[in-house]
Amino acid sequence: MNLLSIRIITADMERLVAFYKQITGLQIVQYTPDFAELKTPTTTFAIGSTKTLQFFGGEDVAQPAQNRTVIIEFKVDDVDKEFQRLSDYLQENIVQKPTMMPWGNKSFLFRDPDGNLVNFFTPATPEAIAKFSEK
Incomplete structure (x- = not known):
């Protein structure tokens, strides 16, 4: 098994993509208005909008801006x-x-x-x- 990606869900794609570009200085590829990836040699860090939750069973699956762990x-x-x-x-x-x-x-x-x-x-x-x- 190999961990390849971590994804966070946000209600504000533009703000979060701009933030991670600023802090990492790395390129972030935004494939759609609702999905972006920052790739490093070992892992992909993905950012998805709340709209992507429909593909995983609906908006109750994850809540943006609620992480405390x-x-x-x-x-x-x-x-x-x-x-x-x-x-x-x-x-x-x-x-x-x-x-x-x-x-x-x-x-x-x-x-x-x-x-x-x-x-x-x-x-x-x-x-x-x-x-x-x-x-």
């Missing part, structure tokens, strides 16, 4: 540099400034416009660096 994580080369680049843009959406985690990553946590938690992290200890160099 999942953290969307991106490994970055330099978390401090990303914090400096984004701190003005994110302003009041910053949850935690770059902080060393007990498991060896330096982490910068913030919320996207729908309230989803996003973590930019950089492996910092020799163990964490080794763990991620294998992927």
